[in-house]
Every structure is written in structure tokens, then in C-alpha cells.
Amino acid sequence: xxxxxxxxxxxxxxxxxxxxxxxxxxxxxxxxxxxxxxxxxxxxxxxxxxxxxxxxxxxxxxxxx
Numbered sequence: 914x915x916x917x918x919x920x921x922x923x924x925x926x927x928x929x930x931x932x933x934x935x936x937x938x939x940x941x942x943x944x945x946x947x948x949x950x951x952x953x954x955x956x957x958x959x960x961x962x963x964x965x966x967x968x969x970x971x972x973x974x975x976x977x978x
Contacts, residue, residue, distance in 0.1 A: 915954045921978040922949040928973055929957075931965035939963040944970075 916922060924947050931940040942959040949955055 914957065916949050916951050918977070919951055921951050923947070923976040923978050924974070925949060925972065925976075926974040927970050929959065930969040930971075931961060931963060932967045932969065933964065934966050936967075939965055 924945070926943065926945045929942045929944055930938045931942065933939050940961045940963040942961060944957040944959055946955055946957070
């Protein structure tokens with residue numbers, strides 16, 4: 914993902930809903946990043962043993978510099 918906010922981010926947390934082919938949530942995970950500079954790309958990783966086809970990310974906390 915790329916920080917397209919136009920601002921440096923001190924801290925960001927988000928929840929990720931993992932959904933199957935029918936749109937049913939099969940798992941939820943949390944992701945976070947610290948010191949994410951504007952226009953910088955970062956890769957978020959998480960682990961699950963569930964099968965999913967799509968994901969939905971919702972920011973739960975963000976602190977801009």
C-alpha cells in the first residue's frame with residue numbers, strides 16, 4: 914500500500930476482514946505501521962489458516978505528524 918494522504922503518519926492501526934466467495938467474514942486480523950512517510954509504499958502482512966478471497970481494510974487509529 915502507498916501512503917497517499919500527503920502527510921507523514923506517526924502511527925496507523927487497521928482491522929482486516931477476510932471474506933469467502935459468498936462475502937462471509939471468515940476471520941479478522943489487525944495490522945499496524947509506525948513512521949510511514951508520505952508517498953512511501955509498505956507491505957502489510959498477517960497470518961491466518963482460513964481460506965478467503967477478498968479482504969476489507971478499515972483504519973481504526975491514525976496519528977499524523
